[in-house]
Amino acid sequence: MKHHQFKTIGIGVAFSPNLKANIYEAARLAVFFQSKLILIHVGEGDASKLEVIETHLGAFSDRELDYEVLFEPGDPVNVILETVFRKNIDLLILGALQREKLIQFYIGSIARKITRKARCAVLLHINPSVQRIPCRHIVVNGMKSEASAKTITSAFYVANRLGSDRLTIVEEISQEEVAVKVEDDKTLRKSTLIRERLRRRESLRVAKIIESVPDELKQGVTITSQPIFGRRGYSIGHYAELVRADLLILNSPGKSALIDRLFPHDNEYILKDLPTDVLILP
Numbered sequence: 001m002k003h004h005q006f007k008t009i010g011i012g013v014a015f016s017p018n019l020k021a022n023i024y025e026a027a028r029l030a031v032f033f034q035s036k037l038i039l040i041h042v043g044e045g046d047a048s049k050l051e052v053i054e055t056h057l058g059a060f061s062d063r064e065l066d067y068e069v070l071f072e073p074g075d076p077v078n079v080i081l082e083t084v085f086r087k088n089i090d091l092l093i094l095g096a097l098q099r100e101k102l103i104q105f106y107i108g109s110i111a112r113k114i115t116r117k118a119r120c121a122v123l124l125h126i127n128p129s130v131q132r133i134p135c136r137h138i139v140v141n142g143m144k145s146e147a148s149a150k151t152i153t154s155a156f157y158v159a160n161r162l163g164s165d166r167l168t169i170v171e172e173i174s175q176e177e178v179a180v181k182v183e184d185d186k187t188l189r190k191s192t193l194i195r196e197r198l199r200r201r202e203s204l205r206v207a208k209i210i211e212s213v214p215d216e217l218k219q220g221v222t223i224t225s226q227p228i229f230g231r232r233g234y235s236i237g238h239y240a241e242l243v244r245a246d247l248l249i250l251n252s253p254g255k256s257a258l259i260d261r262l263f264p265h266d267n268e269y270i271l272k273d274l275p276t277d278v279l280i281l282p
Helices: 019-032 047-063 077-085 109-117 147-163 185-212 234-242 264-274
Strands: 008-012 034-042 066-072 092-093 121-125 137-141 166-173 223-228 247-251 276-279
Touching: 008 019, 008 077, 019 034, 019 047, 019 066, 019 092, 019 121, 034 077, 047 066, 066 234, 077 109, 092 109, 109 121, 121 223, 137 147, 137 234, 147 185, 147 247, 147 276, 166 185, 166 234, 185 223, 223 234, 234 247
Parallel strands: 008 034, 008 092, 034 066, 092 121, 137 166, 137 247, 166 223, 247 276
Antiparallel strands: 121 276
């Protein structure tokens, strides 16, 4: 089964209090995935700015980090998206607020605009840190779709590279599939039977996908399959927050007839109220 690979990682960097932490997070990921790192600053560049960035990158001088620093003036959204296309970036890292309030540089509404339009994987990072915080538990959306097998396999790839030891595959089941209004004991039993049948169906589907994942990607990872009922997007976000996942992996709904990639309401719940770091795969 094919999976996404991150050969080139990009990050938008602003000269903010989180600059060092953001650079460290991006550089670590580039090392883990053996990728080239592209650092994009929207604005004019000069020797002093370059020196600050390269000073932070100096901590990775012994890790053979391949990187490039770009200074590009212009509109943040357009500059980032154009650079993603021009540099063939596979994974774009964006800083994000857990709960949006005001538009800020590279976070909040700007990050959401970029996330909707980017044609690459996007990692929304909410708590960058200079010291590495291990990614132990990954939750991935296993909801039935054309992309679910590739998304699940990619989650194992990410878990393997980040040294994660737990992966939970969540199958979101819409309440509409139950389609029984519970009014008495009889309808309650019927609803329970339908739910159990749907759980078994989803578990068997996911088990077949897991079987197709290369053994080397599954090594050392505890795998859990978790069917949940509820509003799509909201349910998996709430679940990831409840189990204190370190990373939530989703697949995008694909390209629409419009130029931009538009997210339906299910992913909008997560983008508005991030439960943890979120990786959205194209």
